Amino acid sequence: MKISMILDKIDEKQLFVPAFQREYVWKRDDAKQLIDSLIKQYPTGTMLTWETASPPELKGPHKYDAKQGAVRLLLDGQQRITTLYMLIRGTVPPYYTLPEITNDTRELYVNLESLELSYFVKSRMQNDPLWQDITQIFQKKIRAKDVVRELEAKGQTVDRERDDRIDDNTSAIEAILGRDFPEQTIPIKANIREAIDIFYKVNASGVALTDAELALAQISGYWPQARDLFKAKLDKLKDAGFAFKLDFIVYVLLGCVHRIGSEMKKLHGVENKQPLQAAWKRLDEQVLDYVVNLLRSRAFVDHTNEISSVYALVPMIVYCFDKQGTHPTESEINKMVKWFYYSQVRARYVSQLPQKLDRDLRALKESEHPFDNLLRVIEEDEGRLEIQPHEFEGRAIQHPLFSMMRWYLKSRGAVCLTTGVGLHKNMGAKYQLENDHIFPFSRLKAAGYGKDNRVRYALAQELTNRAILTQVANRTKSATTALDYLTAVRRDFPKALKLQCIPEDECLWQLENYEEFLRERRKMLASSLTAYLAGITETGESDQAASIEDLIAEGESDELEFKSSLRWDYKEGVANRKLEDVILKTVAAFGNSNGGTLLIGVADDGQVLGLSHDYAALGHCDRDKFELHLKNLLNGAFGETYAATRVKVRFSALEERDVCQVDIQPAHAPLVLQVKDKNGQAVEKFYARSGNSSQEIPLSEMNAYFKGRFHG
Numbered sequence: 151m152k153i154s155m156i157l158d159k160i161d162e163k164q165l166f167v168p169a170f171q172r173e174y175v176w177k178r179d180d181a182k183q184l185i186d187s188l189i190k191q192y193p194t195g196t197m198l199t200w201e202t203a204s205p206p207e208l209k210g211p212h213k214y215d216a217k218q219g220a221v222r223l224l225l226d227g228q229q230r231i232t233t234l235y236m237l238i239r240g241t242v243p244p245y246y247t248l249p250e251i252t253n254d255t256r257e258l259y260v261n262l263e264s265l266e267l268s269y270f271v272k273s274r275m276q277n278d279p280l281w282q283d284i285t286q287i288f289q290k291k292i293r294a295k296d297v298v299r300e301l302e303a304k305g306q307t308v309d310r311e312r313d314d315r316i317d318d319n320t321s322a323i324e325a326i327l328g329r330d331f332p333e334q335t336i337p338i339k340a341n342i343r344e345a346i347d348i349f350y351k352v353n354a355s356g357v358a359l360t361d362a363e364l365a366l367a368q369i370s371g372y373w374p375q376a377r378d379l380f381k382a383k384l385d386k387l388k389d390a391g392f393a394f395k396l397d398f399i400v401y402v403l404l405g406c407v408h409r410i411g412s413e414m415k416k417l418h419g420v421e422n423k424q425p426l427q428a429a430w431k432r433l434d435e436q437v438l439d440y441v442v443n444l445l446r447s448r449a450f451v452d453h454t455n456e457i458s459s460v461y462a463l464v465p466m467i468v469y470c471f472d473k474q475g476t477h478p479t480e481s482e483i484n485k486m487v488k489w490f491y492y493s494q495v496r497a498r499y500v501s502q503l504p505q506k507l508d509r510d511l512r513a514l515k516e517s518e519h520p521f522d523n524l525l526r527v528i529e530e531d532e533g534r535l536e537i538q539p540h541e542f543e544g545r546a547i548q549h550p551l552f553s554m555m556r557w558y559l560k561s562r563g564a565v566c567l568t569t570g571v572g573l574h575k576n577m578g579a580k581y582q583l584e585n586d587h588i589f590p591f592s593r594l595k596a597a598g599y600g601k602d603n604r605v606r607y608a609l610a611q612e613l614t615n616r617a618i619l620t621q622v623a624n625r626t627k628s629a630t631t632a633l634d635y636l637t638a639v640r641r642d643f644p645k646a647l648k649l650q651c652i653p654e655d656e657c658l659w660q661l662e663n664y665e666e667f668l669r670e671r672r673k674m675l676a677s678s679l680t681a682y683l684a685g686i687t688e689t690g691e692s693d694q695a696a697s698i699e700d701l702i703a704e705g706e707s708d709e710l711e712f713k714s715s716l717r718w719d720y721k722e723g724v725a726n727r728k729l730e731d732v733i734l735k736t737v738a739a740f741g742n743s744n745g746g747t748l749l750i751g752v753a754d755d756g757q758v759l760g761l762s763h764d765y766a767a768l769g770h771c772d773r774d775k776f777e778l779h780l781k782n783l784l785n786g787a788f789g790e791t792y793a794a795t796r797v798k799v800r801f802s803a804l805e806e807r808d809v810c811q812v813d814i815q816p817a818h819a820p821l822v823l824q825v826k827d828k829n830g831q832a833v834e835k836f837y838a839r840s841g842n843s844s845q846e847i848p849l850s851e852m853n854a855y856f857k858g859r860f861h862g
Contacts, residue, residue, distance in 0.1 A: 151197070154327040157235055160243055165199070165222045166214075167245045169207035169377055170346065170370030172363050172396075174232050174251055181233045181255035182267045185284065188326045189265060197227030200336040200345045207374030210245035220338055225345065227331065238327070240285040260284045260323065262297055262316045279304070280316075287323050294320040343420070346371045361504075362397035365404075365414040372420040373427065383434050391453035392442050398460055401507065403429060405468040409515050411507020412803045413773075429471070437471050444470075449487045450560040450574055458550040461503055462493035465510045469520065484687035485521035491557070491683055492525060494550045496532050505803055509697055527697075536680045539672040544608035547585055552613040555651075555675060558682050559618060564649040566620045567639045573618055585616045588636070588652065589664055590629040597661055609664075614671040617650055632667075633659040651675050698802045698811055701747060702756050706842040709746035711736055714753050716780065716810075718763035725767035731825055733780075734787045739837040739844030741788070741796065741817035742859065746839065750810040760807025773801050773808060780810070788821055820856060 159165035187194050203220045214221065224231060235243040236256050242248050260267050263280050275281035279300035286292040294317040298308050308316075336345050346368050369376050380399045387394060401411060406429045408416045417426070441463060445451040454460055466486050470478060478486065493499065499506055509527070514520045529535050537551070545551055560574040587594075591610055594600075599610035609615075636659050639646055647654050651674045658667040706712055716733055719726035733750065740746035751761045765771050768779055777799050784793035796815040801808055822834050836847045838855065847855050 151331055151333045152327070153234055153238075153329050153331060156197075156231060156331065157238060159222070160231075160235065160245075163212060163218075163244075165224060166205065166212065167209040167228055168205065168223050168225070168370075169209050169374050170367040171209065171225070171228050172367070174229065174246060174253070176229045176233055176255060177253045178255050178258075178269055180229070181237065181258060182269075184230060184233055185237065185258065185260075185326070186267055188329055189322050191329075194230065194329075194331070195227065196332040196334055197231065198225045198334050198336070198348070199223060200225055200340065200348075201338045202340070202342075202345070203338065204342070206342050206371055208245070212244070222335075223345075225336070225348070230331075234326075237285055238288045240289065256285065258284045260287070260319075262294070262319050263312070265319050265322070284323060287320060288327065290324075342371050360397055361414040362400040365417045366396055366400050368418040369400075369422070369426065372423050376426070376430075379430065379434070383438065387438065387442060390442060392445075393454050394460060398464075401461060401464050402433065402467050405464050405507065405511050406433065406471045409468070409511050411464070411511055412504035415772075432471065432475075433467070436475070437467055440477070441467050441470055444483065444486075445490075448483055449490055450557045452560075452574070456553045456556060458494045458497065458553060459499040461499045461507065462490055464507060465514060465520075465524065466490060468511060469514050472514065481687065482521070485519075485525075488683060488686040489521040489524050489528075491554060491686075492528050492535060495537065495554050496528050496535075497550060498528060505806075508803060509699075512697070535683070537676045537683075539669070539676040542612065542614050542668075542672040542675065544605070545613050546608070546611045547613050547616060549613060551679075552585075552616070554679060555613065556618060558679055559650055561682070562649060564618070565643060565646050567617055567635075567643065567646050567650065569620055570643045570646070571620055586619050588615050588617050589632045589661065589667070592629045593631065593661060594664065597664075599664075609668060612668060614668050614675065617652065632661070651678055698749070698804065698809060701749065701811075702752060702758070702804075705756060706754070708839050708841055709740075709744065711740075711746065711748050711842065711844070712752040712754055712756065713748060713750050714759050715761070716750055716764045716776070717767045720759075720763075730783055734783060734823055735825075735835075735837050736844050737784065737797065737812065737814055738788070738821040738823045739839050740814040741792070741821045742837060743816070743839035745814050745816045748812040748814065750812065751807065752809060758804045758807050758809060760805075761810060762807070765808075776810065777801075780812075787823060788817075792817060792821070818860075820860060 156165065184194065200223045201220050202223065203216070205214050205221055205223055208214060208223075232243055232246070233255055235241075236251075236254075237258055240256060242251055248254075257270055258267060259270055259275055259281050261280050262282060267284075268274075268281075279297050282292050282297065294313075297316055297320075298313055301308050336348055340348070366377065377396070380396055384394055384396070384399070400414070400417070403426055404410060404414065404417060407422065407425045410416065416422075444466075445463075451457060457463075469482075469486065510524055513523045513527075517523045525535070537554075542551060556573075560572075564573050565571060566573065587610075589610075591599075594610040599606040601607050633656070636647065636652070637656070640654070651671065653667060653670045653674065655670070657663055658670055701710060702712075704710065713733060713736065714720055715729060717725050717727060717729055719729060733748070736748050740748065751759055751764075753759055761773075761776060765776060768776060771779070780799060781793060784797055796817060798813040800811050800813075802811060803809075820836065822836055824832050825835050827833050836852060836855075837844050838847050838859075839845070
């Protein structure tokens, strides 16, 4: 379909964008690259449309009327089409309002002699007729001859060759309207779930959509109002200083409804509609506001700019959500706050976000004291909780330790060094908090701490050379020497330096003693922060079951066994149903002994292999179908009563690979397994654990074993 026709169909209300599509997120450089490719006639991708007479909720004010018949929905290519609409029409397309356009990509200029593209730069373009707004060219308000006349009016010579070049370049831009976007169309017979599945597959194959965005598309398919409801709440939270993205809300909902941080596909089915709506009602009306107020009042967090990773709030929100209308106790609040602080300082969610959320949300579900356990996890991963002086060396204000310092200073009633105003909850733009060098950088630079020396420059920018000031104070401080500045502070506000953990030895305020000043303040901050964090609350002993990572690290034992697969034969590279008997043999042995855990998808040496081969061998299944197949095997071998009451199956994602964990409790009666011998005859076998393997108990020893195990 030609670009001009695509835009006409949008104007004529024949082509729409469904509400489940994400917002316009392209930036100016993306728009510039698209136009450059179109001018040069490079490939620019395809568009995916869906023809339907039963469309879902649409973006924008238009409401579908059945009298319209079938309409086209734009599923893939929305960012490109929206960009072209704005640059060619010069206005926002009807499915958006201007406030919804985060990045306005209009007012792109082109040099009609060189075809260079750039957004307006006054010094380069204001008096140069060659630079023209590309929208004016598309709308034929600027023609090649207009540019030539302006050049000649300015005294420039425009020969035939230059005239032709300007004319050809103008034509190349106008020709974009006639370019084709190859169109792939989902047939009218497809339902909304099928259309979104195709949308998912197209996007998952290359376009930079997150799993959370794709999950939100599915949610919007069966709950059309969801996106607008979420955005309205996010706007209110943003007004209060707490800015979150839609991805964050999707992770929160996944945690509240399914108690996991991965497997976004869990939200794709329409069966989630009622649980999600119920969860959102409580989140919107109670939980989100409560957690934000908790952060303000108890953690001294005034806005999300101070938070390194907002995803640390997901376990806190889920924990408060699970309270079912009641509120955490004083002790529980203290433990939450302490864990939140350490999650930031130790960068808990910088990497492997879904997997870490899986582990942390499991602790909320299984432990009586979850935040004690979550602190233990951080301590085990980092080797310690205490903050050491060397951790500040060369760390700039972007490091989480700086946020921790701000929260601590606010907690102890620290004040601005110049105005004496408290740092917590300041009102008015003039009194917003800023951070300024105690030793002015201009003086440090003159003393050899400039960019020419990387190590010394890092020391000049170190967060321990920062004080927290209000904006009005920062504007007046200028380049006053540390000695003069701190002397005046001590005179006007005697407690202010101590409250901001700034050394009060005047010798350290001399420029030649700058690095000694840093060493002293590092020690002061490290000891103060460690004492503050430890004093928030005591951390109890862990009461949570060992994680799957812990189990694998321990290795096989009499109560733990690894199996590479349920049905896939890694040696032969084919599916092998006989391997299922090995799984049943292991379950029987654990049941006939003291119970244990079987991990499927893990090699003998602890290497995580995952279940992808098993999924393929079972007919391209997923976790749910794998679990159903395994339970059918257990029911057939041991009976539904034992399988339902004494065997628990769950899954974890490790290294982006699924592992199945089967927890087996001791059986109340012997588990006898029927297997086929070499001749294909059914024979009964009895297995029990011996060390780290499952062994058959000979007939001659069975009675003695039964008596000791089941009747003793």
